[in-house]
Amino acid sequence: MARFHDLEVTDIQKTIRDAVVVTLKPVNGAAEAFDFTQGQYLTFRQDFDGDELRRSYSICAGKDDGILQVGIKRVDGGTFSTWANEDLKIGDTVQAMPPMGGFFTALDAGNEKNYLGFAGGSGITPVLSILKTTLAAEPNSTFTLVYANKGVNTIMFREELEDLKNTYMGRFNVIHILETDAQEIDLFTGLVTEDKCAQLFATGWIDIGSVDTAFICGPEPMMLGIAAALRTGGLTDAQIKFELFASSQPGRAKRKAVSKNAASGANQASATITLDGSTQAIEMPKDTTILDAALDNKMDAPFACKAGVCSTCRCRVLEGEVEMVSNHALEDYEVEKGYVLSCQSYPVTDNVVVDFDQ
Amino acid sequence: MAEDMSIESYLAAGGVLTNPSNVPPRYRAELMKLMTTFVDSELAGAAGFADIINAGPGIKERIAAAKIVLEKTDNADRVLKIMGEFGVDGNRYANHHPWTARLERDADIGASRTEQDMRLAVFNYPLAGWADAVVMNLLMGRAVAVQMAEFSMVSYQPLAEAFRAIAPIEARHAELAEEGLQKLLETEDKATLQASVDYWWPRVAASFGSATSAKAESLKGMGLRKTANADLKARWGAETKAVLENLGMTAG
Numbered sequence: 001m002a003r004f005h006d007l008e009v010t011d012i013q014k015t016i017r018d019a020v021v022v023t024l025k026p027v028n029g030a031a032e033a034f035d036f037t038q039g040q041y042l043t044f045r046q047d048f049d050g051d052e053l054r055r056s057y058s059i060c061a062g063k064d065d066g067i068l069q070v071g072i073k074r075v076d077g078g079t080f081s082t083w084a085n086e087d088l089k090i091g092d093t094v095q096a097m098p099p100m101g102g103f104f105t106a107l108d109a110g111n112e113k114n115y116l117g118f119a120g121g122s123g124i125t126p127v128l129s130i131l132k133t134t135l136a137a138e139p140n141s142t143f144t145l146v147y148a149n150k151g152v153n154t155i156m157f158r159e160e161l162e163d164l165k166n167t168y169m170g171r172f173n174v175i176h177i178l179e180t181d182a183q184e185i186d187l188f189t190g191l192v193t194e195d196k197c198a199q200l201f202a203t204g205w206i207d208i209g210s211v212d213t214a215f216i217c218g219p220e221p222m223m224l225g226i227a228a229a230l231r232t233g234g235l236t237d238a239q240i241k242f243e244l245f246a247s248s249q250p251g252r253a254k255r256k257a258v259s260k261n262a263a264s265g266a267n268q269a270s271a272t273i274t275l276d277g278s279t280q281a282i283e284m285p286k287d288t289t290i291l292d293a294a295l296d297n298k299m300d301a302p303f304a305c306k307a308g309v310c311s312t313c314r315c316r317v318l319e320g321e322v323e324m325v326s327n328h329a330l331e332d333y334e335v336e337k338g339y340v341l342s343c344q345s346y347p348v349t350d351n352v353v354v355d356f357d358q
Numbered sequence: 359m360a361e362d363m364s365i366e367s368y369l370a371a372g373g374v375l376t377n378p379s380n381v382p383p384r385y386r387a388e389l390m391k392l393m394t395t396f397v398d399s400e401l402a403g404a405a406g407f408a409d410i411i412n413a414g415p416g417i418k419e420r421i422a423a424a425k426i427v428l429e430k431t432d433n434a435d436r437v438l439k440i441m442g443e444f445g446v447d448g449n450r451y452a453n454h455h456p457w458t459a460r461l462e463r464d465a466d467i468g469a470s471r472t473e474q475d476m477r478l479a480v481f482n483y484p485l486a487g488w489a490d491a492v493v494m495n496l497l498m499g500r501a502v503a504v505q506m507a508e509f510s511m512v513s514y515q516p517l518a519e520a521f522r523a524i525a526p527i528e529a530r531h532a533e534l535a536e537e538g539l540q541k542l543l544e545t546e547d548k549a550t551l552q553a554s555v556d557y558w559w560p561r562v563a564a565s566f567g568s569a570t571s572a573k574a575e576s577l578k579g580m581g582l583r584k585t586a587n588a589d590l591k592a593r594w595g596a597e598t599k600a601v602l603e604n605l606g607m608t609a610g
Contacts, residue, residue: 041377056379100443101377102516220368227372238522242515243376302447311390312445328387 004045004095005030007068012090015156019073019122020085021060024094026068036099038063038107038133039126039215039243042070043097048079055080058125058217058243059099060157062132071156073122103243104130105213112140113212118192118226120148120218124156126243127217135168144206145174148192148218151181175205192222197229208233217243269347272319274355275299284347290315290322290354291342301356306343313342320352369581374515378444381514385580386444388573389514391476392582393441396509397451398477400434405457406485407495413488422534426495429531433524440516460484469564478565486554489546492538493554497562499532500598504590505566513581539605552607559610566591 007030011023024042026034041058061069074085088094103126115134119127124147131143149155161174176183177192187199201208214235216226223242230240272281273294284293291313294301303313311330317338322345330339342354365375365382375381381389408427414420438448461467461482469479480498485491506525512518542551569588577583599609 043379054379056377102519103376220363220365220373224368224371224373227374237511237518242374244374244380303445311387328384 004097005033006093007034007096009088009090009092009094012088015071016154018085019071019156020088021069021071022084022088024068024070024096027093033098034068036063036068037104038129039103040099040101040129041103041126041243042099044080045095046080046083048083053080058101058103058129060125060128062129062136064133064136071122071125071128073156101126101243103215103217103241105241107134107137109138110140111138113138113142114207114210115141115143116206116208116211116214117143117145118148118214118216118218118222119145120192120222121150121154122156123217123219123243125217127215128157128160130215131172132164135164135172142171143168143173145172146177146192146197146200146206147174148177148179148222150179152178175200192218192226194225194229194232197226198232201229201233208235211235211239213239213241215241215243220244269349270351271347272351272353273297273299273301273315274357275301277357286347288346289343290340290345290347290352294342294356301342303343311341314339315342315354315356316340316358317345318353318355320347320349322346322352322354323348366579369513370579372513372581374513374518374581376515384576385582388577388580388582389512389517390441390444392509392512393437393517394476395478397434397437397441398455398457399481400430400437401452401455401457402477402481403498404430404434406460406481407491409458410485410488410491413491415488419488419538422538423491426531426534429527433527436520436524437517440520443516469567480558480561480565483561489542489551490554490557492535492542493551494558494562496532496535496539496601497555497558497598498565499528499535500601501562501565501594502528503532504594504597508583508585508590511584536601536605543605543607548607555602555607556610563591563595563610566594 006027007024008027009022010025013021015021036059039058041056043054043056045052045054057070057072059069060071061067072081072084074081115131117127117131127145131145134141135143145161147155147161152158155176165172165174175188177188177190177196179189179191181189183189187196187203187205190196200206208230211233214230216223218226223244227240227242231237267286269284269286270281271284271290271293272279273290275294280297280299282293282297284296288296291301291303291306301313306313314330314334317340322340324335324340324345326344327335327341330341340354342356365380369375369385375385378386404427407423407430411420411423411427414423434452435448438446438451441451442448461484463484463486465483467479467482485494503525506521506528510518510521510525512521539551567587569586574583574586595609602609
């Protein structure tokens with residue numbers, strides 16, 4: 001199971017008004033675990049007023065940059081991204097799981113391939129990592145980037161991309177498509193839709209017939225349109241690599257509305273929790289889930305989604321009764337046998353005995 | 359830029375998801391089930407085959423059986439790694455169940471699963487010796503080929519890619535079984551081999567699931583299925599019948 005490691009923030013740079021590039025250094029000998037592949041992402045966790053949030057951000061550094069960097073664009077109302085943009089400081093320690101994801105293809109110095117990348121807004125982060133790494137590792141390959149943004153002032157990494165064009169003259173090309181700012185060429189204004197792609201292919205800006213692999217990272221409608229155009233252009237599904245980070249990440253368990261002051265007497269329960277072979281007896285409020293109570297008592301209880309869906313937090317109720325407010329993962333027969341999702345389960349009786357090992 | 363599309367309509371339009379943070383609750387549950395079904399079936403299949411290695415009549419056969427055990431375990435590991443990104447402890451998972459456990463050969467469980475794992479029902483039946491194992495591997499290998507073609511198109515890209523890599527390996531297992539059966543037909547009693555075909559045929563057929571799955575439509579909407587169970591079963595039946603008839607045998 002992937003574990004969270006401490007990382008030190010060694011640098012923070014604003015790339016545009018509402019996005020930062022954060023440089024991280026693994027501490028406590030975790031450097032090896034963070035040896036990433038281009039295009040992968042990190043999942044961070046951070047506590048906000050007692051609630052843990054987990055968010056994933058793509059690595060924007062290339063393999064040869066020798067550093068670990070992620071780009072974080074502020075999303076309206078986004079707790080984590082706002083915190084990263086406004087409160088995070090150099091010298092802070094953050095926690096992340098080792099790099100994950102398969103948004104890449106194997107590189108080989110002998111390859112003579114033509115890669116095509118599409119990025120929408122902050123979707124540039126993994127694509128930047130891929131194109132930097134690929135251009136350095138495969139001296140005979142080319143990379144064309146179609147980069148969609150609202151306007152000139154929202155283009156992340158604009159200068160870095162210009163520098164890369166000079167470094168890899170003739171092998172790297174960027175086509176900026178801007179939604180609102182007019183450009184010299186009409187084709188480069190508007191949204192990157194299926195039609196727009198078809199026109200880019202038809203007018204010769206992109207030689208779709210020569211493309212070996214395409215990478216797409218952006219919002220959902222853009223991904224659908226581009227993928228449709230690529231398929232029409234003759235690419236197979238195996239040649240199209242996607243990365244999607246939707247802003248609507250899975251919800252969280254809703255706590256029952258119980259006054260904090262009432263967390264005593266009738267609201268208290270005794271729970272006996274067995275995990276990894278050892279048993280602990282704890283007192284817990286009835287408006288806390290079994291999982292949170294275990295975590296609050298330093299038990300390393302398994303969980304992932306905290307949304308009642310992945311069943312990673314499954315445990316079995318041996319005595320007493322709990323109320324499972326949501327269940328998207330357990331089958332009826334499992335529930336009949338007393339299995340519950342601990343992240344969704346609140347004690348009903350004054351005594352409950354649960355086991356994570358069964 | 360229009361960014362207000364829901365994940366559900368994105369999926370219904372053929373969109374793909376790429377990492378755990380995208381995945382809506384119901385989708386996640388069905389995806390986890392799909393993955394556990396594959397992993398449990400591969401681990402149970404490999405465990406059952408491991409016991410049969412030494413029954414191979416010659417060194418070539420034993421090498422083939424050992425290779426199948428190795429590769430099925432490896433294929434389980436590939437998918438287990440994807441489950442790991444959802445928080446599953448792969449090491450614990452791989453050891454949480456006795457994968458060699460089997461029911462009686464004449465147990466009547468239809469397409470139902472046992473209570474402890476998600477393996478396809480067919481993997482709950484014991485193999486009755488080398489020739490029986492070869493026949494089972496041929497029929498099930500052909501079924502896996504049909505299922506891999508289907509699941510190589512699932513909307514969760516990391517899993518689709520894993521299945522695309524796994525498909526040719528599993529296809530080779532069915533080829534090895536076909537070669538094995540051809541060889542057995544030179545020495546063994548044909549009626550015994552036909553009896554194995556007759557035993558495994560309905561059990562493998564049942565692994566395609568029921569023709570009237572209430573979930574089929576919602577799975578389709580999520581991009582986790584494209585083809586109906588009945589159509590997959592029909593494709594398997596036709597392909598496998600041809601292979602058997604080519605060997606001078608009949609389908610069950």
